[in-house]
Amino acid sequence: MASPVRKQYLEIKSRYPDALLLYRMGxxxxxxxxxxxxxxxxxxxxxxxxxxxxxxxxxxxxxPYHALDSYLAKxxxxxxxxxxxxxTSEPDxxxxxxxxxxxxxxxxxxxxxxxxxxxANNYLVAVAQGGAQSGIAFVxxxxxxxxxxxxPSGSVPQEIARLAPSEVLLGESDTTSVPAESPxxxxxxxxxxxxxxxxxxxxxxxxxxxxxxxxxxxxxxxxATAAAAVVLDYVGxxxxxxxxxxxxLRTYSTDAFMALDPQTRRNLExxxxxxxxxxxQSLLSVLDHTQTPMGARALRRWVGQPLLDIDALERxxxxxxxxHASDVRRQRIRAELAEVSDLExxxxxxxxxxxxxRELAGLRRSLERVPALRALAEEAGADLAWLxxxxxxxxxxxxRIAAVIADDPQGDVGQGRVVRExxxxxxxxxxxxxxxxxxxxxxxxxxxRERTGIPNLKVGxxxxxxxxxxx
Numbered sequence: 001m002a003s004p005v006r007k008q009y010l011e012i013k014s015r016y017p018d019a020l021l022l023y024r025m026g027x028x029x030x031x032x033x034x035x036x037x038x039x040x041x042x043x044x045x046x047x048x049x050x051x052x053x054x055x056x057x058x059x060x061x062x063x064p065y066h067a068l069d070s071y072l073a074k075x076x077x078x079x080x081x082x083x084x085x086x087x088t089s090e091p092d093x094x095x096x097x098x099x100x101x102x103x104x105x106x107x108x109x110x111x112x113x114x115x116x117x118x119x120a121n122n123y124l125v126a127v128a129q130g131g132a133q134s135g136i137a138f139v140x141x142x143x144x145x146x147x148x149x150x151x152p153s154g155s156v157p158q159e160i161a162r163l164a165p166s167e168v169l170l171g172e173s174d175t176t177s178v179p180a181e182s183p184x185x186x187x188x189x190x191x192x193x194x195x196x197x198x199x200x201x202x203x204x205x206x207x208x209x210x211x212x213x214x215x216x217x218x219x220x221x222x223x224a225t226a227a228a229a230v231v232l233d234y235v236g237x238x239x240x241x242x243x244x245x246x247x248x249l250r251t252y253s254t255d256a257f258m259a260l261d262p263q264t265r266r267n268l269e270x271x272x273x274x275x276x277x278x279x280x281q282s283l284l285s286v287l288d289h290t291q292t293p294m295g296a297r298a299l300r301r302w303v304g305q306p307l308l309d310i311d312a313l314e315r316x317x318x319x320x321x322x323x324h325a326s327d328v329r330r331q332r333i334r335a336e337l338a339e340v341s342d343l344e345x346x347x348x349x350x351x352x353x354x355x356x357x358r359e360l361a362g363l364r365r366s367l368e369r370v371p372a373l374r375a376l377a378e379e380a381g382a383d384l385a386w387l388x389x390x391x392x393x394x395x396x397x398x399x400r401i402a403a404v405i406a407d408d409p410q411g412d413v414g415q416g417r418v419v420r421e422x423x424x425x426x427x428x429x430x431x432x433x434x435x436x437x438x439x440x441x442x443x444x445x446x447x448x449r450e451r452t453g454i455p456n457l458k459v460g461x462x463x464x465x466x467x468x469x470x471x
Contacts, residue, residue, distance in 0.1 A: 003053030004096045012085050012101060019083035019104055020075060028062040029084070036061040042078045043071055072105060073115045079186060081106050104238040107186040108167030111142055111239070111349065118342060119288070119296035121145065123165035124234070127156055128195050128226035129174045135223030137231045138163055141242040143297075143344040146231070147250040150224040155254060160185075161262045162304055169230055171195055179262055190230060197222050200229035207232050208249065217251030224251065241352040258306040270303055291337035294344050318383040329376070336373050340366040357409035357418040364401040367394050441467065 002010065009032060013021050020038060022029035031039040032050070036059040040047035043063065050060040063071045068084075075082050082105040089098040103109075108124030116122055121140045128135035134153040139146045151159060160168060161179040167186045168178055171194075178185050194200070204213060204225055213219040218228070228249060236243045265271065273281030284303050290296045307313045323330055341362040349355040350363070370393040377388045403423060410417040419427055445459040448469065458470045 002056065006052040006056065006058075008096060008099060012083075012099065016081075016083040016101060016104065019081040021083045021085060021101075022063075022068075023085045024065065024087050024099060025062075027065050029065055029068060030060060030062040032058050032060055034059075038080070039063075039075070042080070043074055069112045069114050072112065076105060076107055076110060076115065103241070106167055106188065106238055108165065108169075108188075109141060109235065109238045109242070110166070111242070111352065111354065113345070116142060116345075118293040118345075120164075120300055121297055123163050124167050124169070124231065125160060125163055125165040126169040126190075126227040126230040126234070127160075127171075127174060127176050128200075128223040128230065129153065129156075129171060129176055130223045133223055134176070135221065135225065135227040136160075137224065137227035138165065139231050139235065139246065141235060141239065141245070142348050144245050144247070144348055145250075146228075146246050146248060147252055148218055148221070148224040148228045149252050149254060150218075150221040151254050155259070158259060158261050159254060161265070162260070169234055188234075190234065194230045194233055195226045197226060200226040203229040203232055204249070207243075207246070216249040218249070221251070239352070241354075242348070245348055245351045256307070256309055258308055260304070260306070265304070271300075291334055292340050293342040294340075295337070297344075315386065319380070319387070322380045322383045329379070333373065333376055336369045336376070339369050357405060360401055360405050361407065361409055364398055364405070367398045370394070 009021075009023055012023070013033075013035075020031065020035045022031060024030075030036075030050075036047060039045065040061040043061070045061055045063065047059060047061050049057050051057050072082060083101045084103055084105065085099045086102045087097050088100050091097050108122065110116060110122060122142055123138045123140055125136060125138045128137075130153060132153060133150055134156050135148065135150050136156060136159055137146075137148040149159070156176055157179050160176075165185055167188055169188050169190050170176055171192045172189050173192060174189075178187055201213070201222075204218075205211065208216075213225065218224050232243065232246070235246070260268070260270075266277075269282050271282050271284050272279055273283070273285075279285060284300060287303065288296060288299055290299055307316070323333070341359075343363065343366055346355065346359045346363050346366075349359060370391055374388060374391040374393070377384045377391065380388075404419060406418060406420045421428055421431070441459050445457065448459075449455060449457045454471055456471070459467060460470045461467050
């Protein structure tokens with residue numbers, strides 16, 4: 001008969017049979033059975049065994065919890081779907097710790113900064129194949145960008161090549177081919193029932209809490225709406241916390257931009273240049289002097305999607321002329337932007353509850369640059385009025401963060417170096433008591449060395465035994 005922890009593992013694994021399950025046990029994420037063999041092979045870690053009780057011995061491979069991001073990146077690059085099961089209750093030594101999967105990591109749903117290119121979007125794309133027309137939807141859950149289009153079916157591969165997604169969702173019988181120019185794109189097959197028109201429309205309506213899709217511009221676009229529904233279902237099943245942050249949907253037309261097929265992109269050396277396709281020899285590398293990750297991503301989109309709308313072109317060129325007219329003006333703007341962090345991705349991480357304290361401090365410092373940037377933009381008058389109106393300094397948020405978070409927060413919440421001193425009298429008292437306790441322990445170690453004459457005596461601590469003397 002299986003032990004309680006083995007039963008719990010098998011129950012969780014049964015819900016995610018196609019994913020490699022990382023099962024949190026204390027300070028490690030453990031893998032068992034065939035998952036352990038795969039993890040040991042692809043992560044180049046030791047494969048061992050574990051006695052699960054009742055005489056059952058199973059393959060085991062584990063990684064330290066604090067090194068998750070680096071190992072996760074390797075697994076995703078190898079094409080694995082990775083389910084992360086966290087401990088959802090505190091161990092009390094008497095009952096089995098509760099565990100559940102908090103997210104499933106796939107190439108298109110990565111949110112870890114170390115696994116992302118700050119200068120490019122990490123798109124997840126869904127295709128709803130029709131006859132003459134098909135729908136395409138893409139989302140970047142790290143920025144909240146969510147858009148759909150309905151286009152001729154023959155243009156779908158070209159649009160996929162333009163978006164350069166990390167992952168494409170296709171129906172089980174969908175014959176859409178992923179362009180050879182996207183070798184790193186992972187294809188995931190989803191249940192064809194997800195594309196059913198009526199159910200798909202209802203899924204999108206329910207997500208946004210509306211009765212019509214007119215406001216989003218996709219009412220009546222059956223295939224575009226189906227693709228959007230598939231994206232919502234997939235994000236909901238892999239990273240539920242990111243779903244509420246998809247608050248808007250944009251419908252675009254490929255006719256508004258110049259269509260560039262993959263061969264043309266290569267010939268123009270837009271993103272890769274030279275004989276070997278080096279990024280450093282591309283047009284983008286020459287143009288990109290942006291100061292922020294948001295700017296780098298926007299420039300990349302602009303280069304790959306040339307405008308055909310004359311009014312939009314003129315508006316963009318008016319801004320270029322105004323900036324080009326004064327080197328001093330450009331330098332002042334660049335200096336302000338250099339202090340701005342990646343606000344798009346920081347906001348999404350804050351919204352999903354995985355942001356580090358330093359990201360909150362970075363958000364505050366970035367928003368503090370907005371008034372100066374807005375004042376500079378206002379000098380352009382009508383030429384930049386469209387931009388000036390969108391520069392909101394969010395004074396309330398700045399004041400709140402400044403009041404609560406230390407200027408240079410260190411470590412994680414709970415370590416006493418994140419919340420600003422003076423914000424909470426009760427917390428200050430706890431922090432002072434902890435500091436006094438550390439001073440006492442340090443003094444005790446010194447006194448015991450002197451009393452015993454043992455120069456290498458140390459006071460140690462762990463969660464099992466508490467404080468102890470180590471000789």
